[in-house]
Every structure is written in C-alpha cells, then in structure tokens.
Amino acid sequence: MEKKRIPLVAGNWKMYKTIAEARQLVPDLVAGLDPIAGVEKAICPPFTALLPVKALLEGSSIHLGAQNMHWEDSGAYTGEISPRMVAELCTYVIIGHSERRAYFGETDETVNKKVKSAYTAGLIPILCVGETLQENEAGKTGEVVERQIKKGLLDVRLTPEKDGSIPLVIAYEPVWAIGTGRAASGEDANTVVSKYIRPSLAQLFGLAVAQSVRVLYGGSVKASNASEFFNQPEIDGALVGGASLKADEFIAIVKYAVLP
Ligand code: 13P
Numbered sequence: 001m002e003k004k005r006i007p008l009v010a011g012n013w014k015m016y017k018t019i020a021e022a023r024q025l026v027p028d029l030v031a032g033l034d035p036i037a038g039v040e041k042a043i044c045p046p047f048t049a050l051l052p053v054k055a056l057l058e059g060s061s062i063h064l065g066a067q068n069m070h071w072e073d074s075g076a077y078t079g080e081i082s083p084r085m086v087a088e089l090c091t092y093v094i095i096g097h098s099e100r101r102a103y104f105g106e107t108d109e110t111v112n113k114k115v116k117s118a119y120t121a122g123l124i125p126i127l128c129v130g131e132t133l134q135e136n137e138a139g140k141t142g143e144v145v146e147r148q149i150k151k152g153l154l155d156v157r158l159t160p161e162k163d164g165s166i167p168l169v170i171a172y173e174p175v176w177a178i179g180t181g182r183a184a185s186g187e188d189a190n191t192v193v194s195k196y197i198r199p200s201l202a203q204l205f206g207l208a209v210a211q212s213v214r215v216l217y218g219g220s221v222k223a224s225n226a227s228e229f230f231n232q233p234e235i236d237g238a239l240v241g242g243a244s245l246k247a248d249e250f251i252a253i254v255k256y257a258v259l260p
Contacts, residue, residue: 005214007230007237007257008169010042010065010126011244012094012218013049022049025247026056032251034060038258039237042092043244047081050089065092065126068100071113073121083114083121093118094239096152097128098175108151115156119167126169126239127152128218129197133176142196145172149200158205166212170197171239177219179241189217190232198234223252230257 017025022045033041044065045053054064066089070080086093095118096111111127118125129148131141149170161167172192177184184192193215201210217229218239229235237257243249 005212005236006038006040006165007259008040008042008214008216009237009240009250009254009257010044010092010094010169010171010216011240011250012067012097013043013045013245014067014099014241015046016245017045017049019049019052022053023056025245026053028247029250030057030060030062032247033062033254036251036254036258039254041254044092044094054089063091064089065094066090067094067097069093069095069114069118071110071117073117083117083123087121087123091124092126092169093123094126094128094171096148098130098132098173098178102175108148111148111152112154112156115152119156124167124169126171126216128171128173128239130171130173130175130178130219136174136176141174141192145192145196146200149197150204153201153204156204158209160212164212166209169214169216170201171216171218172197173218173239179220181220183220183225184217186217186228186232186235189229190234193217193232193234221253223249223256226253226256 042063042065044067066086069083069086070077073082073084095114100106115125129145131144135144174184197215198210201213214236216237216239217235221238221240222243
C-alpha cells in the first residue's frame with residue numbers, strides 16, 4: 001500500500017546533553033540531516049539546550065521539539081515550563097512519554113490537558129502511548145493503547161494545517177522496548193497501529209483524519225533495525241532515544257526513513 005504520509009524521525013534526547021555537549025553534536029546533525037529530503041526531521045533536547053540548539057538549527061530543515069511542558073499558560077508553578085514558553089522555540093512537544101507517566105505521575109487526564117494546551121499555544125503534540133511488559137504479557141496491549149488515545153485526546157478538535165496535514169503525531173512506544181535493546185518486531189508494532197491506534201483515532205476524528213495522522217514507533221530503534229519499522233505500511237517514522245545522541249547513528253536511521 002502506498003504511504004501518503006510524510007515520515008517523521010524525531011530524536012528524544014531525554015536528560016542527556018549539556019549546552020556545551022549539544023553545541024558539539026548539533027553541527028554534525030545539521031550537516032548530515034539537512035540534505036536528506038523526503039522525511040521530516042526533529043530533535044527534542046532538554047529545556048536548557050533549546051535556545052542554543054534553535055540558533056544552531058537556523059536555516060536548516062530540522063525541527064525543534066520539547067520533551068514536556070505544563071498545561072497552564074503561566075502561574076505560580078515553580079519548576080514548570082508553560083506551553084507559551086515552549087511555543088516561542090519549538091514546533092513539536094512530546095506529551096505523555098512513558099517515563100513521565102511512570103516517574104512523574106502523569107495520567108491520561110494530565111496528558112489530555114497538555115494536548116489541548118499544546119494546540120492553544122500552536123504546538124504539534126507527539127502523544128506517546130504504549131503498554132508495560134506486564135500489560136503486554138496479560139494480553140492488554142490493545143485495551144491500554146486505546147484508553148491512552150481516547151482519554152489523551154478527549155474533546156480535542158483537530159484542524160488540518162494549510163497544506164492539509166493533520167497536526168498530531170502518535171508515538172507507539174511499548175514500555176518494555178524502551179532503552180532495553182529489545183525492540184518490538186516491525187510486524188507486531190504495525191499490528192498495534194492498524195488494529196488499535198488508527199481505529200481509536202477513527203472513532204474520535206473520522207476515518208480520513210485517522211489515515212492522515214502520523215504514527216511513529218519508538219523503543220530501541222537503531223540503524224540496524226530501523227528499516228524493519230519504516231517498511232511497515234502503518235508506521236510513519238520513529239521516536240528515537242539513545243541512538244539519537246550519536247550523529248552517525250541518527251543520520252543513518254533518518255536515511256532509512258526516506259520513502260523509495
Ligand atoms: P530508546 O530509543 O533509547 O529505546 O528510547 C525510546 C524512547 O523512549 C523515545 O522517546
């Protein structure tokens with residue numbers, strides 16, 4: 001089946017890279033990634049590095065994303081960053097990453113507030129969903145992913161961009177595959193997308209929108225297994241953690257995502 005969606009490969013740096021380290025990495029990324037056409041590229045550094053990285057990306061085709069944010073525009077929320085602050089710098093914002101759900105108390109309800117406030121601020125959310133190992137082994141993958149999509153996107157209104165694209169990205173990241181070196185198989189990930197993720201999107205937004213939303217795979221993606229995911233009809237790119245911290249590796253992954 002022909003893919004009409006433009007693939008996206010995004011690097012989630014997590015809590016890695018000081019400003020000094022980012023300044024070393026980004027010029028190599030720009031040199032390697034900028035000439036690659038046919039795939040959209042994004043990097044999501046920690047908050048402290050966003051401004052200097054933005055300056056280094058100036059004039060390149062690489063987008064910037066944040067890894068989290070609060071849902072309120074402003075207020076007495078010590079230590080938080082607001083959607084308006086993120087929107088001054090970024091195109092994308094990762095929302096509901098499993099590490100935030102597991103370690104920082106994020107729920108489907110807070111994820112939903114963040115998704116809505118991302119749209120108010122003009123940001124494109126990369127909404128992360130995925131089951132834990134326990135849920136996977138209990139056969140609950142579909143149930144979990146459907147709940148995360150439906151509650152995370154409750155009462156969200158999607159307005160197509162001027163070019164007709166839908167400003168929503170879903171990242172299917174099985175928790176057991178993150179940082180473990182044990183990726184899902186391309187086929188299994190594709191099945192989760194086709195059987196649970198797109199049908200949930202279709203229930204919320206209709207079939208046409210569900211077919212236009214880009215769905216990425218994340219979890220131990222590296223250059224040696226990337227094409228297994230990109231060759232799947234329902235997978236439109238990757239959200240890459242560890243392998244996005246090495247220029248050569250990330251550039252190689254992005255090259256595999258180019259549509260033939
Ligand atoms: P790894 O690629 O390091 O497994 O991390 C995936 C991830 O969590 C991306 O958001």
